[in-house]
Amino acid sequence: MINHLRDDFGVEPVCRELDLSVSAYNARRKRPKSARRRRDEQLIEHIRRIHTTSGETYGARRIHRQLQALRRGAGLLGHRGPFADVGCGQRR
Template identity: 55%
Template structure:
């Protein structure tokens, strides 16, 4: 805890409830008075705020956030503030869209964004590159002569999932694949090993590495 400017956004005047929440979070480690000193706040103001009953806005927010969570969960977490607001209005809940946006942001609720892009490759221009053994000719005259590999990604309700797969150049069939929540080297290697194991069990053939 080095200073007030590192606790709240610069040039932003925090709401009283936000200040109280920060002090509540830090008081067990630093004590109330030292935290108030850093925040340039009188400890009496903090204690007075704690004794004060919740404001009408706080009580209203407590009711609204439960309604927002209910709509958000009922729609599998894909609704953003615009759709949540629209659904609440359909249910007869009088609430402004900016209020829905604020409460969803404060409670970490967000919807699925269309067209979002996930970068999977960051090339290193200085790293050595393996030779092109097929001269960019991705064709084969029979199965298991040439395998191709690639990685793609899928957004699910639980987050991003990465898929590595091995494609047979002759049949154009996916002959090996693996799922993971990371992009480490183990992912494509596991897909490769999966196919090698299946090929060895069937007819003992596999392309030379």
């Protein structure tokens, strides 16, 4: 958000309005992307590719189904489901 506003208003006024120190903003900018952020960016690329390949006709349900099929084909889901390693969805 700050990156979008800094050209028009400058970093300091935007940070002041958001009650954020400029040093915290600069520290965050210099930090490398998290693993979660990198995975999300890859997922967004896959979603855009599926949407474009479908002639921009696939909606959320079809894209979700296509992503599940791709993950299953790549062996990413495993036999217990996508969240089995973190204890979700297990029967008790």
